[in-house]
Amino acid sequence: MITVRIGGSEFPLDDVLDDPGRYARQLERAKTTQGFAECGCTTARPRPKLVIRRHRKIFLLARWPEQAHHHGGSCPFHRQAQANGGTADSLDAFRMRDGRHDMRLDVTLVASTHTPTKTVQRTPTGQSSKPQRRSAGLLSFLEYAWEQAGLNVWPGSGSRGWSACWSQLTSELADGRINGKPATDLLHVMERWEPARKADILAAFDAWQARLTSTASCNPRGILIGELESHGASQYGGKLALRQNSQRYFMSADIYARLQASFGGALAAIDKPDQRCIIVMLIEKSRSGYLTVVDIAAMLANRQFLPCDSSHEVAMADYLVAHGRAFRKPLRHIGRAPVHPDFVLTDVNPEVVIEVLGLSGNPEYDARMAAKRQHYRQHGIPCIEWDALETPIDGLDLSKGGQTQ
Known part of the structure; x- marks a missing residue:
């Protein structure tokens, strides 16, 4: 269980996130006296700081700028250290500027009442060779x-x-x-x-x-x-x-x-x-x-609001939760990664990817899976596969991917 230190007291982090109003008094005092809370997701010292942000009548915890990569891999405040900006990054639909999210969506936020306006905005066609920033749905x-x-x-x-x-x-x-x-x-x-x-x-x-x-x-x-x-x-x-x-x-x-x-x-x-x-x-x-x-x-x-791409993935997420495993679900909003695993176990070293096979027998799907397997082999990434159509999930052996930390 991950805890958070608010002032001089320790509280379960998931309790504070799920019911911040219950801890409003402690958070307000810590914001006034210390200025931050401390996450207990890692044994490293000093602990990673957390911003205490006022929202109307309650207080919320947020990531401390430039410290997200110091959190443990299974902590909700953890992020990999981001590379410095560059031409490619500056054109992304999602980017960070001065520590804040800068998002460009493919939507019209103000519709004119005089001329018809499309829901989705399009970049005008022109002769300029200047690269255009991408937008996302x-x-x-x-x-x-x-x-x-x-x-x-x-x-x-x-x-x-x-x-x-x-x-x-x-x-x-x-x-x-x-x-x-x-x-x-x-x-x-x-x-x-x-x-x-x-x-x-x-x-x-x-x-x-x-x-x-x-x-x-x-x-x-x-x-x-x-x-x-x-x-x-x-x-x-x-x-x-x-x-x-x-x-x-x-x-x-x-x-x-x-x-x-x-x-x-x-x-x-x-x-x-x-x-x-x-x-x-x-x-x-x-x-x-x-x-x-x-x-x-x-x-x-x-049920824990972990994103899934199919009912088979829901079954896998529930299975991992029931077995007390720490993991993350990679998402595809950018798509720059060479492969997108279905899940990644974060409580083993090295981390282990999990692939949920739900369309075996489909030629296009099988080709993608073959490419994934080759990528994992070439990079020495441990992988566990579960064929949801052939094998009951209760028979899945989670120990073969690595040793729990």
Whole structure:
């Protein structure tokens, strides 16, 4: 179990992340007297520092600038040391500038009321030879946010609910910029409904909605992240609801059809106790005041909100959690890595990759797996494979990949 030192006391880190309001007094005192908290994810001294960031009436923990790589590999605040900037990095859709996230999304954040505006923005065709910065879609943004918030990492013990997702996403992206605009003005991560904090939660959501009020010349848009509870057809297309409040969100028939076609695997998680469906939406207000979805993406996760690409991966994530293993789920938002393992065990040295085989027999899939195996062999990377179609997961031997640290 990873702990965090707040002032002179130790607390379970997952408890503080999942219920920051419970520790508001201790965090406020430490912020005032010491100025930071200390993570207990490693035996190294001094401990890695954590920023204590005020958010409305509570306090959240965030990564200390330039110290993320000092955290243990199974810590949600851990990141590999990033290379210095360069031409390639400066053109990335996701980059760091002055310690803050600078994100460029392939969406229109302000739609003109005078001329038709596409949901997705395109780079104008021109004669300039100057390289253009890349942009990313909503799914890539959601994966990037999840990874940067450490929500693709499991420490090997503890628990994680939606409040931890909210607190880690909120603290991680608070100082970021999206298409040159402050993320705090555009992005709202839904907070878990708590009757005791009803007024604060509703006030925050209403303030975000107020920014979407149309003017004579434009319709401002915002980005919303939450957990999907239900979806269905409506009179003019589709509608959906999130678990965090009773608000309804509406979309055209085309967008609803695209959601079902592109993210059917994630949508299938609804009503399954071992699965979650995370939604990111680009939203504007209709003239009648309804919240209208103009772009949307969905991501499948297990009950601890670890992202997964299939129900077979959900089974693997649950198996690793049940066996007390520490691991991370690599995400594909950039795609620069030569291969993308399904999971990586971080509690062994060297780390061990896990591949979940779910489409064996498909020629294209088998060719990709052959390339992965060759890469692992050439680089001496231990690998465990599980054929989900042929082998019960209870028979999987996790010990053959390496020795637990």
